[in-house]
Amino acid sequence: MHIKEEKAERHTLAVIVDNEPGILARIAGLFTARGYNIESLTVSEITEDKQVSRITIVTSASSHVLEQIVAQLDRLVPVHKVRDLTTEGAHVERELALVKVRGTGEARIEALRLAEVYRARVVDATISSFVFEVTGGTEKIDKFVELMNEVGLIEVARTGIVAISRGKDAA
């Protein structure tokens, strides 16, 4: 006997939650308990009084499971609302990466040149290394990291996706 898997699509969800202790564990635990995937998850407070947080989750699942994910998230008591940005229309996705590169001579110059192409900023420099800050969609960051790998990548820190809908209305 073999276990079958369904075809998955990648979706970005925005989850607005009351900022209470354990909310992140509640959400992460829901995903593991019900066997859903999390590709990335970011969270931060978004109101002045620090009462509300916005969680951006990138998940991949079949459309049937996605409907369940949204319903299950929405059922958690501290959740204000859940939006499937991928389904609801145009939206902007960005992530930020800090990329540490080591090298001297030609490699160092090449790294700087590539950074310029990718509009990455130098946020730290030594005689033999740089830390670049780069923002963009996941593909752009992947590509930049791949190029830096050739030049002398040491390590990468990425935030994961944050996303917001286009246009004048809130998600």
Place this chain on the structure above:
Amino acid sequence: MHVEPPVCNHVAYAKKEDIVVAEKSGADILVEALCDLGVEVVFGYPGGAVLPIYDAIFKQKRLRHILVRHEQAATHAAEGYARSTGKPGVVLVTSGPGATNAVTGITDALMDSIPMVVITGQVATHLIGSDAFQEADTVGITRHCTKHNYLVKDPARLGATVHEAFHIATSGRPGPVVIDIPKDVQVATAKYTRPGPIQHKTYRPQIKADPAVIEQLVDMLAAAERPILYTGGGIINSGPAASLLLRELAKITGAPVTSTLMGLGAFPASSPQWLGMLGMHGTYEANWAMNQADLIIALGSRFDDRVTGRLDAFAPNARKVHVDIDRSSINKTVRIDMGIVADVGHVLEDMVRVWKARQHPKPDTSEWWRRIEGWRAVKSLDFPEGDGKEIMPQRAIRALWEAAHDRAPIITTEVGQHQMWAAQHFDFEAPNKWLTSGGLGTMGYGLPAAIGAQLGNPKALVIDIAGEASIQMNIQELATATQYRLPVKIFILNNEYMGMVRQWQELTYEGRYAESYSDSLPDFVKLGEAYGWKGILIEEMSQLDGGIADMLAHDGPVIVDCRVAKLANCFPMIPSGASHVEMILQTDKVAGTLDDEAKALV
């Protein structure tokens, strides 16, 4: 000498000058809030981390505390109380092992949507995270087996949290809520005022359906040639009015009614429109009617795997409407044509009103009923009688029903064959009379649930229909019934096997009975007597009616050890991975094996 009271990060202890403004300890606030919420009974077990609360309970008279013998039993007793009264069940246990012992019952309540509030003691706030004595991460452990949970770190927040917890436990789809209270928060003082009606920031269950959707649903029902109402525990949870409205809807539309295990009693078994329970051990007519229907209206039921059988063969020609208060139930396992998120009682009320306002005539479903009668004629619940001496377990349940049904008893069960036989052969006429562990299938549920039900219904006849294996899982609760003089009855169908396990081993593993024999059984009569119960042994048919009569006549708790046919199996049955029309009937041969796909299903 002036001694500074101990102060920790989160709790401001009362200073002398504050006492004049009538601050109360957290423990007193808890007790007062529970009383304000109308709580009369708390099921619990004391321990170090709840001593302040127990002292507060000791000093008052409004709350009645019932001392169980194991925390799991406190949760099942609270479930039994809740299911039989419609009021939330309340549990009080200590930290660490008290809380972890309660986890099974909390999960049970989550699966079966039972309103319950569980108060757990916790080590003092400054000790949390230090692996202190009897410390467990209760909110972490219970996060995914509760509807919601709280760790209260400030006594000033305690009263409001208790009120909010009851609101969440009892509204929308009911469920268990845990409030974890560190010991210093129980001792520290704060002001408590009774809050008004709760308008929660984020939690607002949808109660009423869109009127246009109701109109559409009535159109569908009026036009259907082969409709069926598939009802579940949601009708019971909605309250007795929902059961009455279901009866009304069935009457005016002529539609047949079937129910899940959890929904038994919402529709009277004596009605000619009743098809019996559906699903794995449901009747032939209920399962065939589901399979052949052109319209299924699911009312407070959730298309559980025990109900649907093989999903790709489930009700292939039916349009499916699903009424459920929990949006996540809709489209979870079965694709639905029309989902209605609302309280099923309100939807039934609206449907009846719209139907009557339109003066719909009763649709002609005579052809549909003719087919149903054909399936009914199979008499799928019939069973072979024994040799006249041996008691068939089904016969024992029917005899119990014959003798007791006039008294509208509350029946609880454990889990296994006896549970399914009780569901099939004990006919219920009213809601809140049938208490069983459906979703989680917790052996050991029945006795504590019966204790809870008896406390909520002091005059009722409460019978736990049990198996000899399940009953041993919470047998210590015999003492609880004795202590509070609760006249509960336990009726054990003793076949010396974990019968359902054995039945599956026959079906799937060629009769290799791995560990399913109940060896070294106690003498249940003597065991009962040791706890102050009356014990009755029934060994053969000639003793059955007399034994049951003796049990019912005794004004006190009775344990009946009813020896039944050892190898009887529970039919009809839809085997794992099969569809509604592939039922095994009583007369079929069941020994054999199944392929791996079927073996992998529970």
